[in-house]
Amino acid sequence: MSSTRPVLRAFVCALAIVTIAANLLPLVEFAMAVRAGEALLTPGVIGVVLLLVLAPLSAAGLALVLAWRSWMRDDARVLALFLGLLSYALGAEGTWSVLRKSGLPDWAVSVLDTGMPLAAVAGMAVMIRFSGIFPRPLSPRDIRPGVSRAGRIAAYAQLWAMDPARLRSTAAWFCGLVVVVPQALSISTDLRGDEIDLVVYAKYLVLAALLATVTLSAANLRTNYRLADAAGRRQVFWVLEGFLFATAVAVLASALKLLQNATGYQAPLPHWYALALVGAFLGLLACLAIALFGSGALDPSLALRRTAVSGMLGLLAVVLFAVSEQVMQEWLGARLGLSPRTGGIVTGVALGLAFEPLRTRTSAFVERQLARFGAEAPAPATPLPVGTVLA
Structure with missing residues (x-):
């Protein structure tokens, strides 16, 4: 199976680069x-654009880092594959836009x-x-069924998902029956002029599977956190926090979406659920x-030193200053009728005075957080046995 690792690595990198x-x-x-x-630049538009662009680019960037630096670790390899697939899925809007402009036929x-x-x-x-192998593989004896029905269901799901072959088989059948078949039926009937669209209904099954997946992943990480020692808990903490956050937001948004569908309420933001x-x-x-760059949870060599963080903050401040200066200059010119030169002087002085206190406070905050997480000398993580992805 080791011979497939270069192919899998190339696949992850290709997904990230395409995204x-x-x-x-x-x-x-x-x-x-x-x-x-030709386009309006409002705070709402900026927020939506940043959200839709930052998510896939962040996932792709993390996938490339893990594929480049930590590919020999079993957990890092699985996480890199997850991030590569996630980046491609989150970047659907950009990929769809490129496909529509490619000149290919609709089918x-x-x-x-x-x-x-x-x-x-x-x-x-x-x-x-x-979630089942980080920071160590879970075993059936690690699972404690809860006293409630929900706890027993979660424990059964954890035990069921420990079999990699079963997990692969279920994912393959789900892809075929819920994604490929409805899409193929929709495309073929549309070519005949009497489209039968089952994709809309299939989306509900995919969303239900998504909610179950993030919940199960959070349960696995919670189990590993409960069983770990102090060093292991430091490794798991931020990963677990991320999955708990994603689970809470996804479940809450889905409940509100069901309530909206039941009441017929029209939200001011049409695509708020996807966002x-x-x-x-x-x-x-x-x-x-x-987790990766603050404490080196998967690979200590990825933990950033304070000098690196300070350098990135300085670069970010320069970019933010340049963008803010340009936006404010154009706004002042449109509202107050100032010439470009006068507007540039006014905005440059104003932003220069405002950025220095902001930079000082941000640097102090980052220094405190890095000291808290031990970024200067990260604790070494115990490597997992070299295995295979989903095996």
């Missing part, structure tokens, strides 16, 4: 449209678009697998980044 390219292109086009005055675009739900379903299986799910996974990615 980055497919999502940067629409972002550049949007920026050019804003500059040409071909629909066929290629099937890869996104397939990546989502496969990512769910890999997510469960990762909520993207936000849930963005929170998960943020916690994974803290």
Whole structure:
């Protein structure tokens, strides 16, 4: 099975690179449209664009880091595969935009678009697998059935998911019956002019599977956290926090969505549910980044030193200053009628005075957090036995 690792590594890198390219292109086009005055730049639009772009780019970036630096670790390899699949699924909007502009016929675009739900379903299986082996593989004796019915169901699901072959088989059948068959039926009937759209109904099954997956993954990580020693709990803490956050947001958003469908209430933001799910996974990615780079949870060599963090903060401050200065200059010019030169001087001085206190406080906060997590000298993590992904 080790001979397949280079292929799997190339697959993860390809997914991440395709995601980055497919999502940067629409972002550049949007920026050019804003500059040409063809698109409005409001706080709501900025928030939506950042949410839709940051989530897939963050997942792709983390996948590339793990594939590059920590591929020989079993848990890091599984996590890299999960992040690569997640990045492709989260980047569906950018990929769909590129496919629509490719000039391909509609049926071909629909066929290629099937890869996104397939990546989502496969990512769910890999997510469960990762939660069951990090920071050590769970065994049946680690599972304690709860006294409530929900606790017993969760324990049974944990035991069921420990069999990699069963997990792979279930994911394959789910992909075929819930994703491929409805999509193929929709495409073939649409070509005949009498489309039968079952994809809409299949989405509900995929969403139900997503809720079950994040809940089961959080339960696995909670079990490992309960059984770990102090060092192991430091490894699991931020990963567990991320999965708990994603589970809470996804469950709450789904409950509100069901309530909205039952009452017929029209929310001000039409696609709020999809954005909520993207936000849930963005929170998960943020916690994974803290675990990887703050404390070296999977690989101590990935833990960032304070000098590296300070350098990144400085670079981020320069970019943020330049963008803020340009936006404020254009706003002042439009509202107050200032010339570009005068507006640039006013905004440059104002932002320069405001950024220094902000930079000082941010640096102090980061120093305190790095000292808290021990980023200067991360504790070494015990490597897991070299195994295979989903095996």
